[in-house]
Amino acid sequence: MTNNSQQSRRSIRVGTRESKLALFQTNLTVARLKESFPKLQFEICPVTTHGDKVRDKPLFELGGRGVFVKELEEALLADDVDLVVHSLKDLPTDMPDGLLLAAVFDRTDPRDALISHNKLSLKDLPAGSRIATSSRRRSAQIAALRNDLTFVDIRGNIDTRLRKHAEGQCDAMILAAAGLARLNLTEHVSEFIDTEISLPAVGQAALAIESRSSDIFVCDMLKHIDDKNVRAEITAERAFLHKMGGGCSVPIGGLARLTERPNGASLSLTGCVCAIDGSKILRETQGIELTNDYINAATKLGQDLAEQMLSQGAKELLESFAQTPPLVSPP
Numbered sequence: 001m002t003n004n005s006q007q008s009r010r011s012i013r014v015g016t017r018e019s020k021l022a023l024f025q026t027n028l029t030v031a032r033l034k035e036s037f038p039k040l041q042f043e044i045c046p047v048t049t050h051g052d053k054v055r056d057k058p059l060f061e062l063g064g065r066g067v068f069v070k071e072l073e074e075a076l077l078a079d080d081v082d083l084v085v086h087s088l089k090d091l092p093t094d095m096p097d098g099l100l101l102a103a104v105f106d107r108t109d110p111r112d113a114l115i116s117h118n119k120l121s122l123k124d125l126p127a128g129s130r131i132a133t134s135s136r137r138r139s140a141q142i143a144a145l146r147n148d149l150t151f152v153d154i155r156g157n158i159d160t161r162l163r164k165h166a167e168g169q170c171d172a173m174i175l176a177a178a179g180l181a182r183l184n185l186t187e188h189v190s191e192f193i194d195t196e197i198s199l200p201a202v203g204q205a206a207l208a209i210e211s212r213s214s215d216i217f218v219c220d221m222l223k224h225i226d227d228k229n230v231r232a233e234i235t236a237e238r239a240f241l242h243k244m245g246g247g248c249s250v251p252i253g254g255l256a257r258l259t260e261r262p263n264g265a266s267l268s269l270t271g272c273v274c275a276i277d278g279s280k281i282l283r284e285t286q287g288i289e290l291t292n293d294y295i296n297a298a299t300k301l302g303q304d305l306a307e308q309m310l311s312q313g314a315k316e317l318l319e320s321f322a323q324t325p326p327l328v329s330p331p
Helices: 021-036 072-077 135-146 158-166 178-183 215-221 228-244 296-321
Strands: 012-015 041-046 083-087 098-103 112-116 131-134 150-152 172-176 191-193 209-210 253-262 265-272 283-290
Touching: 012 021, 012 072, 021 041, 021 158, 021 172, 021 215, 041 072, 041 172, 072 083, 072 098, 072 112, 083 158, 098 158, 098 191, 098 215, 098 228, 098 296, 112 178, 131 158, 135 150, 135 253, 172 178, 209 215, 228 265, 228 296, 253 296, 265 296, 283 296
Parallel strands: 012 041, 012 083, 131 150, 131 172
Antiparallel strands: 083 209, 098 209, 112 172, 112 191, 253 265, 265 283
16 A cells, blocks of 8 residues: 555554553554544554464574564565554564664663562572573673573563562563553562663664555654654664674663753763673773764764674674573573
């Protein structure tokens, strides 16, 4: 569909995963769009992804394109839906031909959060405590701080993970703070982990809307919710990750922060690459003053930081990653 006329488009089909968090984020997106397009109807179309189907393997073993993304993109390309809502951190940096990252918005707290029995902080967890996480990035950074902890894989939606923790399947777990906040579950949080300890995944806490680049009506519609400042941040982060050659299963973190001033704005980007066991972490920060051309400036910032870190040893860390056994054990 490429018709630009709103009169010819009375309903928009919105693809989403089926979890409670995904549906919350989709409903938030629809509510935001209805503010500008009150006459449009929105039909929510749940799609089951490979990552949702296969829950007996760690995420890093599933391989292939983003495990929570592929089926949603296939639905877009098949014209079964008109747009899809993602957690941006799940979206790979290489976009399929014909698809577009049409809007990013609602970036909340990008930190990781610790949930533990008796609300113990990370530094107070007893030696040998079992920390549940499906992220190599998280386990590597936490191991750098506490190499006396053990890590176990955990899968499932947030409610399932909280239940497993309550049942004693782990002593603590690490989740994204943003997802817990969106579901009003922050009362479970023992500690919001400082980004100096655990740098988040690229794009963490932001919502992403993907559409067909040929669908001019939908692309124009989504411009109404695209956040310029969030776009600058995630552009820098994704340019950094793309240049590093990493994906969601590689222990790479990145966080950009835009600061507005009366006479302009600045953008800083911090990146990290970890040895899988936390024995070495390379971490650097660069910053720039922004002009009117936020996107090109943010892209260059991400690429420049990646080039700097690759020349300082990140390339060797990434090459050794493939030969190193995972720190996270099966559940």
